[in-house]
Amino acid sequence: MRRIRLVVRGIVQGVGFRYSMQHVARGAGATGWVRNLANGSVEAEVQGDAAAVESVVDWAATGPRGGVVDDVAMTELSPVDAEVGFEIRRDA
Secondary structure, eight states, rough: EEEEEEEEEESSSSSSSSHHHHHHHHTTTTTEEEEEEESOEEEEEESSSHHHOOOOOOHHHTTTTTOOOEEEEEEOOOOOSOOOSSEEEEEE
């Protein structure tokens, strides 16, 4: 089990990034959450097996059509127990 935090910078708000990431993560079998940050970036925590997490990371490097990803910062985290689903959280 692997858990990561992503901070994605670029044109990533107002382009459906969070909803698309939720769709990709659910399809890959990953759990976690995604939200917009006040500085215009998007933050997410993604958990799952290595293939599921890597699938979301690969997608995040390009994002949805209409978005422009300039940078993806990734931090390894400790997995959490009993997390279910992949949610869109309120903006931070």
